[in-house]
Amino acid sequence: MTSFAAIGLDHNHIYGQVAELLAAGGRLDGFATEDEAQAKTFLDAHPDAPRRSEADLLADPEIALITSAAVPSDRAALARRAMQAGKDVLLDKPGVITRDGLAALRAAHAETGRRVRVHHSELESNAAAQTALRLVRDGAIGRVIHYFGTGPHRMGNPDSRPDWFWDRDRNGGILADIGAHHIAQFLAFTGETRVRITSARTACQGAAKGFQDMGDMVMEAGDAQGYARVDWYTPAGMPTWGDGRIILTGTDGVLELRKYVDPAGEGVGPHVILTDADGPRRIPCEDQSDFCARVLADARDGTETAIPQDTAFHIMEAGLIAQELGEVKTG
Amino acid sequence: MTSFAAIGLDHNHIYGQVAELLAAGGRLDGFATEDEAQAKTFLDAHPDAPRRSEADLLADPEIALITSAAVPSDRAALARRAMQAGKDVLLDKPGVITRDGLAALRAAHAETGRRVRVHHSELESNAAAQTALRLVRDGAIGRVIHYFGTGPHRMGNPDSRPDWFWDRDRNGGILADIGAHHIAQFLAFTGETRVRITSARTACQGAAKGFQDMGDMVMEAGDAQGYARVDWYTPAGMPTWGDGRIILTGTDGVLELRKYVDPAGEGVGPHVILTDADGPRRIPCEDQSDFCARVLADARDGTETAIPQDTAFHIMEAGLIAQELGEVKTG
Numbered sequence: 081m082t083s084f085a086a087i088g089l090d091h092n093h094i095y096g097q098v099a100e101l102l103a104a105g106g107r108l109d110g111f112a113t114e115d116e117a118q119a120k121t122f123l124d125a126h127p128d129a130p131r132r133s134e135a136d137l138l139a140d141p142e143i144a145l146i147t148s149a150a151v152p153s154d155r156a157a158l159a160r161r162a163m164q165a166g167k168d169v170l171l172d173k174p175g176v177i178t179r180d181g182l183a184a185l186r187a188a189h190a191e192t193g194r195r196v197r198v199h200h201s202e203l204e205s206n207a208a209a210q211t212a213l214r215l216v217r218d219g220a221i222g223r224v225i226h227y228f229g230t231g232p233h234r235m236g237n238p239d240s241r242p243d244w245f246w247d248r249d250r251n252g253g254i255l256a257d258i259g260a261h262h263i264a265q266f267l268a269f270t271g272e273t274r275v276r277i278t279s280a281r282t283a284c285q286g287a288a289k290g291f292q293d294m295g296d297m298v299m300e301a302g303d304a305q306g307y308a309r310v311d312w313y314t315p316a317g318m319p320t321w322g323d324g325r326i327i328l329t330g331t332d333g334v335l336e337l338r339k340y341v342d343p344a345g346e347g348v349g350p351h352v353i354l355t356d357a358d359g360p361r362r363i364p365c366e367d368q369s370d371f372c373a374r375v376l377a378d379a380r381d382g383t384e385t386a387i388p389q390d391t392a393f394h395i396m397e398a399g400l401i402a403q404e405l406g407e408v409k410t411g
Numbered sequence: 412m413t414s415f416a417a418i419g420l421d422h423n424h425i426y427g428q429v430a431e432l433l434a435a436g437g438r439l440d441g442f443a444t445e446d447e448a449q450a451k452t453f454l455d456a457h458p459d460a461p462r463r464s465e466a467d468l469l470a471d472p473e474i475a476l477i478t479s480a481a482v483p484s485d486r487a488a489l490a491r492r493a494m495q496a497g498k499d500v501l502l503d504k505p506g507v508i509t510r511d512g513l514a515a516l517r518a519a520h521a522e523t524g525r526r527v528r529v530h531h532s533e534l535e536s537n538a539a540a541q542t543a544l545r546l547v548r549d550g551a552i553g554r555v556i557h558y559f560g561t562g563p564h565r566m567g568n569p570d571s572r573p574d575w576f577w578d579r580d581r582n583g584g585i586l587a588d589i590g591a592h593h594i595a596q597f598l599a600f601t602g603e604t605r606v607r608i609t610s611a612r613t614a615c616q617g618a619a620k621g622f623q624d625m626g627d628m629v630m631e632a633g634d635a636q637g638y639a640r641v642d643w644y645t646p647a648g649m650p651t652w653g654d655g656r657i658i659l660t661g662t663d664g665v666l667e668l669r670k671y672v673d674p675a676g677e678g679v680g681p682h683v684i685l686t687d688a689d690g691p692r693r694i695p696c697e698d699q700s701d702f703c704a705r706v707l708a709d710a711r712d713g714t715e716t717a718i719p720q721d722t723a724f725h726i727m728e729a730g731l732i733a734q735e736l737g738e739v740k741t742g
Contacts, residue, residue, distance in 0.1 A: 228640060281609075283636060285662065311557065315663070334654070355675075360649065360650070362675045
């Protein structure tokens with residue numbers, strides 16, 4: 081079994097990352113945080129995981145992979161330290177929120193050969209996305225010519241959010257953060273490795289003063305076109321955190337993903353609707369990602385099977401570009 | 412009863428326009444076409460309508476309104492002749508496909524005081540759109556901060572399409588044509604009168620050689636953001652011509668319109684799903700537009716109640732701008 085550890089538990093995405101690494105056969109050999117409340121919560125979920133210092137974890141030759149959901153602004157430096165200690169790294173998104181952070185990761189990879197990837201939960205942890213990915217790869221809708229994605233998120237009680245959530249310099253902005261899922265998904269569904277962000281917007285519509293609560297971006301990859309909108313406006317009565325959708329238009333059919341809920345329909349859960357020459361029908365969502373298994377294997381074997389490092393860096397950079405474009409005020 | 416006539420039957424939208432004008436209390440006093448097959452089809456639907464010449468119809472002082480679905484490239488000149496003959500005009504979209512055409516209509520309006528409007532069937536003839544419009548105006552989702560719309564269209568048998576359908580110089584391009592619905596709807600749902608098209612694309616993905624079969628555009632109106640995608644890729648098995656959607660994100664809720672079909676759900680028909688603090692639920696789609704009644708009243712009374720002429724021209728111009736932007740090849 082490949083050993084991994086968690087360092088930085090600030091976003092609760094860490095629980096998904098750890099659960100998926102465990103399910104993929106990884107062995108959790110410890111975690112590190114300086115926050116007592118976070119440590120207690122983590123131990124509630126993983127009572128056998130030893131709490132250790134970051135230095136101790138990084139010095140442990142058994143540990144091949146570090147996974148982290150630290151405050152976004154801290155992730156690049158942490159990842160670099162881990163790579164320099166000979167570990168692969170799996171980060172919550174956004175992996176980086178600045179050009180300097182990205183440059184540091186590129187340098188660390190060049191220097192150490194270690195890999196650093198971002199875990200895009202909306203792609204890797206969602207059975208609708210994984211099922212649709214299989215269908216697309218099997219040619220169910222022909223060539224994908226348009227991707228449309230939404231990522232509405234629930235704000236919840238603003239008081240429950242940590243300081244860094246509200247701070248553009250620590251959260252990275254809405255497109256670098258929750259927009260990044262759609263860059264990863266657009267490339268996955270088109271099978272392309274290069275995306276171009278042709279325009280982007282961010283807006284503060286009032287969910288909280290000065291907070292970017294709406295963003296969208298226009299994308300191109302190969303001959304395919306894409307668009308994504310993300311926001312913090314999940315209605316209070318929505319039975320889950322967000323009614324994320326993807327509509328894939330293909331030359332021979334359409335796939336609609338209601339990824340977390342089919343509102344006023346079949347309810348909470350992953351849903352895929354395929355419409356082709358045979359008409360509309362629902363496809364059971366049973367597929368699961370092998371991303372975390374590959375991340376573990378890569379960390380152990382020195383391979384690059386989960387995602388090419390070059391593509392992983394490219395997706396991180398595209399998130400930064402989208403955010404930069406989205407913050408240019410025009411007109 | 413206000414008298415109207417139909418001149419130019421090239422697109423079958425004319426049947427919707429005439430039916431709605433009749434339902435609104437208009438009296439069909441004749442039609443004109445030089446195409447024998449079109450005349451026969453029209454008489455099948457309206458056996459009591461006299462076939463007359465355009466000149467005869469325009470000279471008839473009883474007739475207050477001319478409605479037309481002539482070949483798009485012919486519409487502006489026809490509308491101008493009708494206005495100069497003292498008639499109001501209701502055009503199928505696209506009302507105009509060139510800047511010169513728009514200038515001609517503006518001049519005709521300035522000269523005659525007569526009104527020329529475009530009938531956007533996806534807004535005016537759809538019960539989901541009309542029902543959602545009432546809900547939005549009643550404040551059901553708070554302030555609309557994002558509009559997302561799709562307009563997939565069925566190509567059908569390419570051989571069934573007339574020559575002008577394939578000719579960019581006669582059809583006006585995909586955004587000026589079927590994209591225009593979304594400009595009108597974006598303004599209707601936001602309650603704004605000015606739209607800004609900030610980026611747009613057109614693509615020829617292969618539905619037919621050189622034919623624009625995919626287009627999208629990014630819009631702004633007031634503080635609201637919008638995006639629309641239109642295409643000619645309705646899957647062969649879709650039980651209607653297109654799975655047109657609108658998702659309106661508001662500060663207090665979300666409205667989803669499945670305007671013509673709820674695929675693998677409740678099937679063909681108009682569907683509206685409202686999600687707010689009370690959770691997701693379906694809203695019966697029973698509302699109807701009074702647009703055609705107002706168009707008739709305006710033609711009779713010299714009023715401007717259906718839509719301000721300035722706004723109508725602005726929407727036409729925005730369609731041209733979208734098309735122009737969408738044909739600039741970048742990268």
